[in-house]
Amino acid sequence: MFLYFFALFSAILFFPLLLWQGKKVKKNVLRLPIASGEAYGVCGKGEVLHLIVLGESTVAGVGARTQESALAGQIAHYLAQKANAQIHWQAIGKNGVTIKEFSSEILDTQEIRKVDFVVIALGANDVFRLHSPKHWLAYLTQLTEKVRGMTENSVILLANIPPVGSFTAIPQPLRFILGLCASALDNATKKWAKKQLYLSYSQAIFPAEPQYLSIDGIHPSELAYQVWGEKLAEELWHQKGTFIFPRI
Helix, strand or coil, X not given: CHHHHHHXXXXXXXXXXXXXXXXXXXXXXXXXXXXXXXXXXXXXXXXXXXXXXXXXXXXXXXXXXXXXXXXXXXXXXXHHHHHCEEEEEEEEECCCCCHHHHHHHHHHHCCCCCCXXXXXXXXXXXXXXXXXXXXXXXXXXXXXXXXXXXXCCCEEEECCCCCHHHCCCCCCCHHHHHHXXXXXXXXXXXXXXXXXXXXXXXXXXCCXXXXXXXXXXXXXXXXXHHHHHHHHHHHHHXXXXXXXXXXX
C-alpha cells in the first residue's frame, strides 16, 4: 500500500500540473479504433478446446487491424500450436472499461458456456483513475468468482497490470505517478493470486519499448500483441498441466 499512498500524495502535491497534463493527453492522444472483424474464431487442428479472453481495450483489439492479430486471436493461434489442438476463441472487451464496470455491467450480460481457458486483461483504466489496491482486489475477487460460476473448472490466467509507467504518450510527472499506482496494483495482485485455486497471475508483460507501441503511444502494436499473446499462451498451457482439477 506504500506505493499507492505515495502515488496519492504525489498526485495531491502536483494536482494542478497533473490536471493540466491529463487534459492535454486526453485532447492530443490519437483515438485508435478497435480491431475489425468478428471477435471470435477457430484456429488449429486436433482436440477441440475453448478459450475466452475478457478485458479492456487490449481485448477489444485497439492497436491491431483485425481481431486475429489482436490479443485474443494471437493467444489462440499460439495455444493451438502448443496444445496441438483446435482452439475456439472469443474476445469480450470494451475500450475504457474498469474492473468494476466489467464485472458489474458487462460480464452479467454475457452467456458464457463452459470453457477450458480464460484470460482476464484489465487494469490500465483502474490505474488511470488511481483506484486503490483495496478497490481493485474487491472487484477482482467478484469478477473471478463470477467467471468460476460460469465456466466451472477452467484455467484462469490474469494478465499482468499494464506497464502504464512506460507509455510514451503520457508526460512526466504524470507517467511516474501512474507507474507507482500500477506497481501498487501489481504487487497486491501477486499476493492475492498466490492464495487462489486454479488461477495464476501472468508474468508476461507486453513490451513497452517505443517499437512495440501503437502510434498513440499507449496501446500495443500488432508486433506486441504477437509477442504478448505467445507468452500468455505458453503460460496457459503450462498452467493446464500444473493444475489437477477435482472430479465433479
